[in-house]
Amino acid sequence: MRHSSYVIRADFCWSKSLEEVAYQENGWLVCENGRSAGVFAHLPGQYHSWPILDYTGQLAVPGLTDLHVHAPQYRFRGTGMDLELLEWLNTETFPEESKYADPSYAEIAYQQFAEDLRRGPNTRACIFATIHTGATLQLMDILEESGLCTMVGRVNMDRNSPPTLCEASAAVSAAATRAWIQEAQGQYRRTKPILTPRFIPSCTDELMRALHKIQQETGLPVQSHLSENPDECAWVQELCPGSTCYGDAYRQFGLFGGPGCPTIMAHCVYSTEEEIALMREGQVYVAHCPDSNTNLSSGIAPIRRYLQEGIPVGLGSDVAAGTQTSIFRAMAQAIQVSKLRWRLADPSLLPLNAREAFYLGTIGGGSFFGQVGSFEPGYELDAIVLDDTRYTPIKGMSLDKRLERTIYLSEDQDIRHKFVQGRMLF
Numbered sequence: 180m181r182h183s184s185y186v187i188r189a190d191f192c193w194s195k196s197l198e199e200v201a202y203q204e205n206g207w208l209v210c211e212n213g214r215s216a217g218v219f220a221h222l223p224g225q226y227h228s229w230p231i232l233d234y235t236g237q238l239a240v241p242g243l244t245d246l247h248v249h250a251p252q253y254r255f256r257g258t259g260m261d262l263e264l265l266e267w268l269n270t271e272t273f274p275e276e277s278k279y280a281d282p283s284y285a286e287i288a289y290q291q292f293a294e295d296l297r298r299g300p301n302t303r304a305c306i307f308a309t310i311h312t313g314a315t316l317q318l319m320d321i322l323e324e325s326g327l328c329t330m331v332g333r334v335n336m337d338r339n340s341p342p343t344l345c346e347a348s349a350a351v352s353a354a355a356t357r358a359w360i361q362e363a364q365g366q367y368r369r370t371k372p373i374l375t376p377r378f379i380p381s382c383t384d385e386l387m388r389a390l391h392k393i394q395q396e397t398g399l400p401v402q403s404h405l406s407e408n409p410d411e412c413a414w415v416q417e418l419c420p421g422s423t424c425y426g427d428a429y430r431q432f433g434l435f436g437g438p439g440c441p442t443i444m445a446h447c448v449y450s451t452e453e454e455i456a457l458m459r460e461g462q463v464y465v466a467h468c469p470d471s472n473t474n475l476s477s478g479i480a481p482i483r484r485y486l487q488e489g490i491p492v493g494l495g496s497d498v499a500a501g502t503q504t505s506i507f508r509a510m511a512q513a514i515q516v517s518k519l520r521w522r523l524a525d526p527s528l529l530p531l532n533a534r535e536a537f538y539l540g541t542i543g544g545g546s547f548f549g550q551v552g553s554f555e556p557g558y559e560l561d562a563i564v565l566d567d568t569r570y571t572p573i574k575g576m577s578l579d580k581r582l583e584r585t586i587y588l589s590e591d592q593d594i595r596h597k598f599v600q601g602r603m604l605f
């Protein structure tokens with residue numbers, strides 16, 4: 180057997196585009212050196228001698244991407260859900276994140292986070308850590324070990340934060356960020372650094388300028404939060420009176436997409452016309468987090484509008500404002516909240532359907548990592564194999580129905596096998 184080269188036999192579903200899901204019952208997925216060589220109805224002769232992993236009757240789909248999650252918040256998910264964003268940050272989040280100054284606390288908490296992530300359907304994630312360099316490197320070590328492919332951010336915060344979670348100055352924050360990048364560089368195969376100014380309210384102009392410089396020098400991608408909550412948006416306008424919108428406050432510092440600066444912005448619930456134009460121009464990725472936006476009463480992002488504009492969109496769990504790590508749950512919730520938005524607020528934007536939600540959770544977010552999130556030839560082979568008989572006991576059900584049920588009903592326990600970049604995790 181060549182390295183990471185084999186054939187999987189199963190029932191397959193994968194997105195080809197936002198408009199099309201492909202199905203192949205009793206098919207053959209060829210993995211060649213960690214990438215898909217395609218799904219076939221009949222195995223071509225040239226592969227007949229390759230090892231076969233026979234999962235006949237089980238359902239195989241591409242691994243899912245969580246485009247926005249906070250690892251240090253995993254421990255308190257499901258509490259404080261009656262608060263809105265700014266109060267929730269101050270009373271629940273910042274005190275918990277402060278604990279990651281302690282390496283032994285971080286070790287236990289991050290081990291649990293990574294182990295649970297490993298068992299679930301996500302194969303990729305873009306993750307916020309905390310301001311603590313040591314704990315961030317611990318998280319990166321643990322994630323590398325897990326076999327998942329991730330981008331991890333040491334968070335920058337130098338204003339409007341409690342003393343336990345506020346860096347001493349922009350210069351201190353920037354120097355620590357450089358030191359962290361230095362330590363992480365070349366250490367990992369699957370775990371990459373990503374620049375992570377928390378959001379405009381917690382970063383001074385001076386810090387944003389310093390991060391822009393680091394971004395230019397390193398070419399690292401960027402992740403942050405944008406237009407999540409009305410009080411937050413009003414506060415940003417006060418903090419940055421010179422900006423035309425929240426997104427412009429990032430753009431002014433060169434941290435809002437564009438050539439050489441791949442950027443993810445979580446939420447985008449209240450993006451103005453001006454902001455949407457900047458998002459399109461910079462091809463900024465929207466991390467849509469419907470679970471979080473519901474829990475913190477943030478609102479419902481106009482995802483169909485972003486898709487119509489050609490803005491890239493993926494799904495995020497946003498744990499712990501979101502309570503569920505599985506991006507299958509985010510797919511179902513994205514559909515559900517889009518229906519409420521359509522019915523209650525804006526009949527001009529039709530609800531999302533299962534096909535579109537499946538795309539968002541696979542190729543939509545996966546494309547931030549490159550050719551990821553599909554079984555089309557050339558894609559990196561991330562896959563999960565599910566035994567769906569627990570929730571689909573009916574024989575002969577069509578694959579599109581089995582996929583829809585999987586989006587709504589599957590649990591981690593149904594996942595039998597998981598592959599990342601062609602490597603079998605279990």
Ligand code: GUN
Nearest residue numbers: 249377378404471497500
């Ligand atoms: N905005 C700034 N920080 C956070 C956070 O931790 N979670 C969410 N949902 N929004 C934020």
Ligand code: FE
Nearest residue numbers: 249404445497
């Ligand atoms: Fe978040």
